[in-house]
Amino acid sequence: MRMARWLWLSILAAALFGVWGALIELPEKHFQPGFPATLGYVVWSLTMLPCALLVLRRIGWRMDRSPKAIWYGAVVGLLGAAGQLALFKALMDGPAYLVFPVISLVPTVTIVMSVLILRERAHALASLGVLLSLVAIFLLSLRPSDTRTPLDGHRWLFGAAGALVMWGMQSYFVKASAGSVSSESLFCYMTVSALVLAPVAWSMTDWSLLVNWGLSGPYLTALIQMANSVGALVFVFALRSGKALLVAPTVNGLYPVITIVLSLVLYTRRPEYWNGLGMVLAVAAVMLMSYGETLSKREVIG
Numbered sequence: 001m002r003m004a005r006w007l008w009l010s011i012l013a014a015a016l017f018g019v020w021g022a023l024i025e026l027p028e029k030h031f032q033p034g035f036p037a038t039l040g041y042v043v044w045s046l047t048m049l050p051c052a053l054l055v056l057r058r059i060g061w062r063m064d065r066s067p068k069a070i071w072y073g074a075v076v077g078l079l080g081a082a083g084q085l086a087l088f089k090a091l092m093d094g095p096a097y098l099v100f101p102v103i104s105l106v107p108t109v110t111i112v113m114s115v116l117i118l119r120e121r122a123h124a125l126a127s128l129g130v131l132l133s134l135v136a137i138f139l140l141s142l143r144p145s146d147t148r149t150p151l152d153g154h155r156w157l158f159g160a161a162g163a164l165v166m167w168g169m170q171s172y173f174v175k176a177s178a179g180s181v182s183s184e185s186l187f188c189y190m191t192v193s194a195l196v197l198a199p200v201a202w203s204m205t206d207w208s209l210l211v212n213w214g215l216s217g218p219y220l221t222a223l224i225q226m227a228n229s230v231g232a233l234v235f236v237f238a239l240r241s242g243k244a245l246l247v248a249p250t251v252n253g254l255y256p257v258i259t260i261v262l263s264l265v266l267y268t269r270r271p272e273y274w275n276g277l278g279m280v281l282a283v284a285a286v287m288l289m290s291y292g293e294t295l296s297k298r299e300v301i302g
Contacts, residue, residue, distance in 0.1 A: 006242020009234055010250040016231030017251070018258025020224060021100045022266060025091050027221045033210035035217035037088035041201035043218055044084060044225040045194035051233040052191035055184045064185040072177035076186055077193025079170035084194070085201060086162035094156025097263035098140055098275060101282035102160040104256035105133040107289040109168020110175065118176070129288030132281050137161075139278030183236045190232075253287045 027035035056063070064073075090099045108130050114120045141157050174186065181189075211217065238247045260279055264271070271279065 004242065006238050006247055007250070009238035009241055010247050011254065013231045013235040013238055014251045014254035015258060016227045016234065017255035018262065020227040020231060021096055021255065021259030022262035023224045023227075025096050026224065027212070027217060028092065031212055031216045033212045035212045035221055036205050036209070037092045038201045038205040039211070039218070040221050040225070041084055041088050042198045043221045044228065045081075045191075045198045045201075047222055047225045047229040048191040048194050048232075051229045052188050055187050055233065055236065059182070059184045063188050064181045066180075069177075069181035069185060070189075072173060072181050073186055073189025074193065076170055076173050076177065077189040077191075078197070079166045079173065080190050081193045081197045083163045083166035083170065085197065086159050086166060088159075088201075090156045090159025090163060092156075093159065095263070095267070095269065097260055097267075097269060097271060097279070099156060099160045100256055100259045100263070101279045102137055102140055102157070103163050103167065104252070104259075104282055104286050105136065105164055106168045106171055107252060107286060108133040109165055110171040111289060113169065113172040114175065117172075126289045129285040132285035132288065136278045136281035136285055139274045139281065142272070142274045142278075183239050187232065187236050249287075253283075256286060257283055 024040070027040060028037050063069075087099070087103065090103075107126075111126055111130060141154060177186070205211075235247070235251060238251070260283070263269070
């Protein structure tokens with residue numbers, strides 16, 4: 001039996017996002033001197049370009065340019081790029097195995113906005129997932145008792161929360177833009193927005209510190225960030241091949257698990273008991289919200 005195209009594309013996108021999340025802190029934290037996260041953003045914005053060109057070629061070099069499409073494209077793109085900046089800030093102060101479980105709770109913001117603004121009814125499972133997400137964030141925010149753990153207070157949590165809110169809002173506007181702008185055009189607008197904010201990231205760099213310009217600096221960063229950019233591109237193709245109510249839950253449910261497991265294995269870290277419980281609850285919350293959203297859409301269609 002052949003695997004459906006949307007399914008294997010969704011699994012591939014989740015794998016790319018998961019590997020990216022697990023490796024993203026390597027250039028800055030595991031080499032001396034490191035490659036600053038702010039410059040990592042600049043590299044990421046550049047890795048979006050070849051993917052955007054491929055998309056443009058696929059749609060005949062014509063982006064949706066109606067006023068509504070441009071507005072949605074700008075909002076979705078800027079929220080996505082700003083979320084990336086917040087993510088890099090979070091990873092400067094905390095480890096990926098704590099940052100990404102928080103960020104994986106993006107559906108919490110999307111569901112709440114959909115209920116409040118679009119007046120949608122949330123399925124009971126999705127509501128339970130929202131409640132679990134709050135508990136998960138609290139458990140993840142508990143500071144480990146081992147003072148040798150490389151955490152700088154709760155600054156990492158502010159950055160992670162910023163990325164969570166902005167990407168949650170981005171997902172809401174992607175949802176709201178259905179029918180107004182194609183997925184391919186949205187991807188191109190995201191690329192443009194990422195490049196627009198690149199000078200901001202460059203200006204945020206602390207140039208008083210040594211910067212690693214070797215293979216383990218910008219080149220390793222480009223390789224890791226390419227996984228994110230290609231993952232986003234594959235996600236777009238997955239949406240074109242299957243229904244969003246199947247693709248989104250598959251990707252959102254799988255990639256946080258891959259990131260957490262890989263991070264713990266690669267860096268031989270063992271989280272505190274409460275942090276570990278928070279990770280489990282975060283993954284459970286994402287799955288409940290994704291499955292609940294799927295059931296809600298099926299009920300509407302039915």
